Amino acid sequence: MFDQRRAARRESSSPVTFRVGDRETEGTLVNLSATGALVRFDTSLPIGPEAVGMTVTFLSWYGVGALLKSPATAIRYFEDPEGKLIAVRYLPD
Numbered sequence: 001m002f003d004q005r006r007a008a009r010r011e012s013s014s015p016v017t018f019r020v021g022d023r024e025t026e027g028t029l030v031n032l033s034a035t036g037a038l039v040r041f042d043t044s045l046p047i048g049p050e051a052v053g054m055t056v057t058f059l060s061w062y063g064v065g066a067l068l069k070s071p072a073t074a075i076r077y078f079e080d081p082e083g084k085l086i087a088v089r090y091l092p093d
Contacts, residue, residue: 017060020051020074020086029061032068036075036089043084049077056088 014029016039027041039056041047051074058070072088079085 014062016058016062016068019057019059020047021054023047024059029068030085036072036087037068038085038087040083040085043079045084047084047086051086052077055091056086 016027016029018025018027018039023046025041025045025047027039030038030040032038054074056070056072056074058068058072061068069090072090074086075089076087077085
């Protein structure tokens with residue numbers, strides 16, 4: 001797979017609550033950087049590829065401090081054996 005990262009990532013496994021469109025859900029932060037983050041969530045949730053381009057708002061997070069910024073834009077969606085994932089890029093301040 002082609003690595004699309006623009007900044008060094010910090011691995012994490014912190015719980016997060018986020019909103020995509022009008023759907024609020026729980027997930028796990030996989031990694032984050034100064035420019036974005038990767039979040040994994042349950043496969044049963046009705047969030048899919050249509051989320052790309054939508055605004056993602058983080059409502060709560062733990063243990064990562066100010067590194068996680070909100071709002072962000074979903075830039076990539078994919079699935080792996082452990083769940084669904086959304087990569088987000090932070091919006092400019």
